[in-house]
Amino acid sequence: MKNKIIEKIGFLFLFLCIAITLFFLATIVYFVVSRGLPALSWEFLTEAPRKSMTAGGVAPAIIGTFYLIVGTILFALPLGLATAIYLCEYSPRGYFVSIIRMSINNLAGVPSVVFGLFGLAVFVKYCGFGVSILSGSLTLSILILPGIISASQEALTAVPFSLREASLALGATHWQTIKRVVIPTAFPGVLTGVILGIGRAAGETAPILFTAATFFTRDYPSSPLSECMALPYHIFALMTEGSHPDQQAVIAYGCALILMVLVFMVSGIAIYLRKRFRQAFTH
Amino acid sequence: MIRFKEALYRWIFTVMAFTSLFFLLGIIIVLLREGLPILMAVGPFKFLSGVHWYPTYDPAEFGIFPLIIASLSVAIGAMVVAVPLGVGSALYLHELAGERIRHILKPAVEILSAVPSIVFGFFGMMIVAPFVQKIFHVPTGLNAFTAAVVMGIMAIPTIASLTEDALGFVPRSFKEASYALGASRWQTLIKIVLPAAGSGVSTAIILGMSRIVGETMTVLMVSGGAAVIPHSIFDPVRPMTSTIAAEMGEAVTGSLHYSALFAIGLVLFLMTLTLNIISENISKKYRIKLGLDR
Amino acid sequence: MIDTTVKLARIAVENLNFFYGKKQALQDLNLNIFDRQVTALIGPSGCGKSTFIRLLNRMNDLTPDTRAEGRIILDGKNILDPKIDVVNLRRRVGMVFQKPNPFPKTIFQNIAYGLEINGETDKNLIENKVEESLKKAALWDEAKDRLNDSALRLSGGQQQRLCIARCLAVEPEVILFDEPCASLDPISTKKIEELIGELKKDYTIVIVTHNMQQASRVSDYTAFMYLGDLVEFGTTEKLFTVPKNKRTEEYLSGKFG
Known part of the structure; x- marks a missing residue:
C-alpha cells in the first residue's frame, strides 16, 4: 500500500516536470506571439527603421540575417559534407580518424562567444575582411560545422552497404560510387543537417557581435564586405541601446516573433525530414 | 588517369576533413596569442585570482575572479533548475507517456532547444526580471537569480533529450528482471533503469553545464552586469561570457583590455573543453559497459 | 562420359588460399570455370563459397584485413595481382547479390547507371541498351510502361531481375550470382533459374547456392565445398548421381548441412 502511494507521488512529480517544461515553452511562445503580433505589418517586414529606431520596419535586419545564412551554408556545407565523406567513405578506421573525431566533438563544445573572438582576430583583423557579412558567415560556419558533419555522417552511414557493392560491382570507381x-x-539526411544549421545560424548572436552586425545602416548590404543588420542582434541592440525603450521594445517583440517563427519552421521541417529519412531505411 | 583522379579525390577529402582540427587549433592559437600580453603583464595567477575588474580605470585592474564566480554561480543555479526538470521530463517521456503523446512531446522539447538564446534573454529581461523584482522585493530583477532561472529553462531540453536517449539504451531485460521480482514500476524506474543509464545521464548533465557556462546573450541581458563578487543570489553579476560580449566593442585593438578579453575567452575555452572531455570519457565507458560499441 | 578438357577454361583457379586476418577461409583451391557454362558452388553455410565468388571480381577488397594467395587466371592475367585495374575487372565480371539491391532511382536510371559511369552520353544508345537489357532479363513486358517509376516499387523478384538487367547492360563476360534467390518466393525463383539457363548462351556464369535442387537444375558443373576445402568438382550430372567423395554423398543425401 505504501509502495503504491510512493509510486503515485513519484509519477505525479515526473508529470509536473514535463508540465513545467512545457509551461515555460508555452509562456515564451505566448508572450512573443501576443506582443509581437501587433508590431507585425507589411511595412514592418519591408521597410527600413525610421525616427531613430522607434518606427518603420526591420527589413534590413531580415535581409542581413538572410545573407548571413546563405554565406554560412555556402562555407559549412561543402566542408561538413566533405569531412563526413572522408570519415564514412574513405577512412572508416584510418589513423587520423580519432584525431578528427576528437576535434569535431570539442569544436562542438566551444562557447559561441569564443567563436566570435576567433572571427574577430582572424577574419576581421588578420584577413582584413573587416566587420562584414563575409567575416560573420565564416565565423558562423565554423560554429555550425560540427552539426553539419554529424548529420551528414548519420545520413551516409544509413545508406545500405549493398548499394555501394552494387555500384562497385558494375565497375564504378570509388568516387563515382560516392x-x-x-x-x-543520403541527400535528405544531409538536408536535415543543413536546415538545423540554418536555424542555428539565424538565431546566434554572440559570434556576429564583433564580426558582422551593426545596429543601424540605412543602406542594404551591397557586397559581402558590407556590415549588416541581423534579427537577433537587432533585438539585443533595441533592448540595450537607444533612447526610447518603450517604443523599441515593441519592435523587439516583432523581431523576436519573426525569428521564432523562422526557427520553429526550420526545426519543424528538419525534424519531419529526419523522421521520413530514418523510416526510408528501416525495413 | 582514373587512378590519378581517385587519388586526387581522396586527397581533397582528407585535407577538407582536417579543417575541424585546423579550426580547433586555430582557436587555441588565437586565444593564446591575443591573451598572452595580459597574462605577461599581470601574471596568470593574479589574473585568475584578482578580485577587481576595472579594465578602463587608470591604473586599470584585471582580476577575473568575480567573473569566474559569477559564471559558476549562475551555472550552478541553472543546474538546480534544469537537472530535476530535465531528468524528470525524460523519465516521464520514457516511462509514462504513451507512444502517441511521446511523438508529440519529444519534438516539442526539441523545438524548445531551438529557441535562440537571444529570445530567452529577451524573455528574461521583459517578463522574468520584473516578476522576480516584484515577488522578492529586490532592487533589480536583472540579477544572478533571474539569470540562473532563465538559463535553467534553456538547459532543460539539452538535458531532457540526452537523458531520454540514455534511458532508451538500457536493455529491456533489466526492466523485465526487476518486474519479475515483484518490483513496482516506480521502484524499477528509480532503482534499476535510472542507475543503469547513470553515466549517460551524467554526460547529459555535464554537457548541459558546459552549454550554460558558454552561453552568452542570455546572461548578457539578464545577469545585471556588475563585476563584483556577489553577496546574495539577488545581486547583479557579470559572468565571463557577457564581459567579453559587452566590452569587446569598446576595447581598443591591441590594448591590455583587448588582450584581457581574449584571455577570458581562453579560460572559458579551457573550462568548457574540460567539461566536454569529462563527459566524453564517461560516455565512452558507458558505451563499453552496456556493450554499445561504436 | 563428357570430356572436360575439350571445353575452354575461362577462369583457372590455382592454389588459392584466403585469410580473414589469421583465420584461413579457403584452402588450396584448384578448379577451372568453363566458358559459357554454369558452374554452381554448393556446400553448407560457412564453407567459403561466397568468399570464393567474391574473389572472382575482387569484391573482397571491401573487407578490411584480408589476404589472398595463389592465382586466379582470367584470360591469361592473374586477377589477384594488386596492380590489376579492379574497376576494369568488375566491368568484365559482373555480380548479382543475395538481396536485390537496386539504387533508389528509377528503373531506367538503374540500368543507365552502368553505361553512364563508363562515359556513355549518347541518349539513344542508352535507351536502346536499357530496352535490350530489360528484354534479356525478362523484365521488359512488366517494366516498359513504368521505366520512370522508382525501382524500389518493384516486387522482390522483379528487383532481382532488374539487378540482372543492370549487370547485363555493362556487357560483362562473366556473371557471378551470389545466392540470387535466397530472398525470393518460388515463382520468382523459377523465373530467375530460367533466365540463367538463357544467359549461359552468351555468358560464363558462376552461381553460389545452398539449394542443391537449384544447382542440379541450372548448372553444368558443380563444385562442392566444405570448411574452406574444395571437396569435389565435376559435371553436375556426375557429381549428383555418382559422387566420388563420401562427404559429397552425405551432403547430397541430407546427412549434414
Missing part, C-alpha cells in the same frame, strides 16, 4: 549513389541517397 558521387552518384551514396550522396544522392
Whole structure:
C-alpha cells in the first residue's frame, strides 16, 4: 500500500516536470506571439527603421540575417559534407580518424562567444575582411560545422552497404560510387543537417557581435564586405541601446516573433525530414 | 588517369576533413596569442585570482575572479533548475507517456532547444526580471537569480533529450528482471533503469553545464552586469561570457583590455573543453559497459 | 562420359588460399570455370563459397584485413595481382547479390547507371541498351510502361531481375550470382533459374547456392565445398548421381548441412 502511494507521488512529480517544461515553452511562445503580433505589418517586414529606431520596419535586419545564412551554408556545407565523406567513405578506421573525431566533438563544445573572438582576430583583423557579412558567415560556419558533419555522417552511414557493392560491382570507381549513389541517397539526411544549421545560424548572436552586425545602416548590404543588420542582434541592440525603450521594445517583440517563427519552421521541417529519412531505411 | 583522379579525390577529402582540427587549433592559437600580453603583464595567477575588474580605470585592474564566480554561480543555479526538470521530463517521456503523446512531446522539447538564446534573454529581461523584482522585493530583477532561472529553462531540453536517449539504451531485460521480482514500476524506474543509464545521464548533465557556462546573450541581458563578487543570489553579476560580449566593442585593438578579453575567452575555452572531455570519457565507458560499441 | 578438357577454361583457379586476418577461409583451391557454362558452388553455410565468388571480381577488397594467395587466371592475367585495374575487372565480371539491391532511382536510371559511369552520353544508345537489357532479363513486358517509376516499387523478384538487367547492360563476360534467390518466393525463383539457363548462351556464369535442387537444375558443373576445402568438382550430372567423395554423398543425401 505504501509502495503504491510512493509510486503515485513519484509519477505525479515526473508529470509536473514535463508540465513545467512545457509551461515555460508555452509562456515564451505566448508572450512573443501576443506582443509581437501587433508590431507585425507589411511595412514592418519591408521597410527600413525610421525616427531613430522607434518606427518603420526591420527589413534590413531580415535581409542581413538572410545573407548571413546563405554565406554560412555556402562555407559549412561543402566542408561538413566533405569531412563526413572522408570519415564514412574513405577512412572508416584510418589513423587520423580519432584525431578528427576528437576535434569535431570539442569544436562542438566551444562557447559561441569564443567563436566570435576567433572571427574577430582572424577574419576581421588578420584577413582584413573587416566587420562584414563575409567575416560573420565564416565565423558562423565554423560554429555550425560540427552539426553539419554529424548529420551528414548519420545520413551516409544509413545508406545500405549493398548499394555501394552494387555500384562497385558494375565497375564504378570509388568516387563515382560516392558521387552518384551514396550522396544522392543520403541527400535528405544531409538536408536535415543543413536546415538545423540554418536555424542555428539565424538565431546566434554572440559570434556576429564583433564580426558582422551593426545596429543601424540605412543602406542594404551591397557586397559581402558590407556590415549588416541581423534579427537577433537587432533585438539585443533595441533592448540595450537607444533612447526610447518603450517604443523599441515593441519592435523587439516583432523581431523576436519573426525569428521564432523562422526557427520553429526550420526545426519543424528538419525534424519531419529526419523522421521520413530514418523510416526510408528501416525495413 | 582514373587512378590519378581517385587519388586526387581522396586527397581533397582528407585535407577538407582536417579543417575541424585546423579550426580547433586555430582557436587555441588565437586565444593564446591575443591573451598572452595580459597574462605577461599581470601574471596568470593574479589574473585568475584578482578580485577587481576595472579594465578602463587608470591604473586599470584585471582580476577575473568575480567573473569566474559569477559564471559558476549562475551555472550552478541553472543546474538546480534544469537537472530535476530535465531528468524528470525524460523519465516521464520514457516511462509514462504513451507512444502517441511521446511523438508529440519529444519534438516539442526539441523545438524548445531551438529557441535562440537571444529570445530567452529577451524573455528574461521583459517578463522574468520584473516578476522576480516584484515577488522578492529586490532592487533589480536583472540579477544572478533571474539569470540562473532563465538559463535553467534553456538547459532543460539539452538535458531532457540526452537523458531520454540514455534511458532508451538500457536493455529491456533489466526492466523485465526487476518486474519479475515483484518490483513496482516506480521502484524499477528509480532503482534499476535510472542507475543503469547513470553515466549517460551524467554526460547529459555535464554537457548541459558546459552549454550554460558558454552561453552568452542570455546572461548578457539578464545577469545585471556588475563585476563584483556577489553577496546574495539577488545581486547583479557579470559572468565571463557577457564581459567579453559587452566590452569587446569598446576595447581598443591591441590594448591590455583587448588582450584581457581574449584571455577570458581562453579560460572559458579551457573550462568548457574540460567539461566536454569529462563527459566524453564517461560516455565512452558507458558505451563499453552496456556493450554499445561504436 | 563428357570430356572436360575439350571445353575452354575461362577462369583457372590455382592454389588459392584466403585469410580473414589469421583465420584461413579457403584452402588450396584448384578448379577451372568453363566458358559459357554454369558452374554452381554448393556446400553448407560457412564453407567459403561466397568468399570464393567474391574473389572472382575482387569484391573482397571491401573487407578490411584480408589476404589472398595463389592465382586466379582470367584470360591469361592473374586477377589477384594488386596492380590489376579492379574497376576494369568488375566491368568484365559482373555480380548479382543475395538481396536485390537496386539504387533508389528509377528503373531506367538503374540500368543507365552502368553505361553512364563508363562515359556513355549518347541518349539513344542508352535507351536502346536499357530496352535490350530489360528484354534479356525478362523484365521488359512488366517494366516498359513504368521505366520512370522508382525501382524500389518493384516486387522482390522483379528487383532481382532488374539487378540482372543492370549487370547485363555493362556487357560483362562473366556473371557471378551470389545466392540470387535466397530472398525470393518460388515463382520468382523459377523465373530467375530460367533466365540463367538463357544467359549461359552468351555468358560464363558462376552461381553460389545452398539449394542443391537449384544447382542440379541450372548448372553444368558443380563444385562442392566444405570448411574452406574444395571437396569435389565435376559435371553436375556426375557429381549428383555418382559422387566420388563420401562427404559429397552425405551432403547430397541430407546427412549434414
